[in-house]
Amino acid sequence: MIYKRDRYLILDPCGNYMVRIALPEYMQGYFSGKKNFIKSTGTRDIRQARLVRDAIAVEFSRLREQLQPKPSGTKMERIINELRQVGAYAKENPIPLGEVALTCPSLLKLLDLYLLQFSEKRKLTTLSKTSKSVEVLLGHLKKKDVQLKDVNRTTVTGWLDKLKKEKAPQTIQNYISALAQIWDLAKNRYHDAPQDNPWRGHALEAKSSKVSYEVFAPGELAKVYNLLDDEMKAVTLIGMYSGMRLNEICSLKTANVKTIEGVLCFEVMVGKTKSAARIIPVHSNLIELVTKLLQRPYEGFLFYHASITDRADGKRSTWHTQRFTRAKRKALGEAGTERKVFHSLRHEFAQQLDRCQVPEDRIALLMGHERGNTESFKTYSKNSASSLELSGYVEKINYDFLLSS
Incomplete structure (x- = not known):
């Protein structure tokens, strides 16, 4: 198990560190039914917060050990009951002599198997979503673990109605x-796994429910920008002049800013899609800002709050998302602004390039989108644009409110 030095620590809206520890079900009654024990450390210093966290964690472990239910019966009785359960299962599911009895494991064990099998094939964010799906399902069932055969279609539809x-x-x-893939894995590996996948065929049509983002109207972005702190202003400027996704910006390290063919560029190594890996020339209006950021990195990262964010899915942009959203709501209100978010800057970037008649395939290259559908285009046109050519397109991006301020 990998040790996480900032385990149990989260940031509150004011930037202070808080200790958050999940409460087992048998302890929740002692904490007014709460699922998490949350206390402020009263400090913004990560080192002091860790000391407070360590003291709380030690005392919490003692209390958890004290309250943890003890198994009923003696050790011998528990072993005998286990053997009897295996005997009952063997009577109902006889296995020919000489065959190894490989039975379908529980959901949590299957999750471990799934994560191990796809650790190199799936992105960290995808694997994290799979773990979250299992966690939420077990929370709904109020069980620590469950056998796949005990989850039927009625159970699934009832949970979906609640969700x-x-x-x-x-x-x-x-x-x-995510859960359907786990059930498919079990079906392909184990003879006694459920043959009917209860997670298939629900037809939620989630894609049709997606809401498109809106760009900020003239003057709106200026109001939001003026309410941001220095770090968020820097992040926002890079988003405005590069079209990068927020997490791509927050994941930038000093090694991701390099000079290519005489042009200073951002280098995105991985992202949301296979096409996300790309280079984006740094706009001339960002040169001074980027130079300053390179001079004072935070453990290699360009931004402090990105360096201290440690999530299981690898995302570094949690704090920045919250800050931008709060500034937007304060500046523009909540009504009618739901579709105006940080990602709207990416849409504005694409729209400005399009209005300047930049070729569509070059826009796709800068945005990290798939370029073309024909095999010849994919094979022979990949990475065909020079950084100098792309820089000419990026320089077409313009924001009047920054020039007038």
């Missing part, structure tokens, strides 16, 4: 897709 009142369609679809 529809709480979650967005796309989130629900993500849960279904």
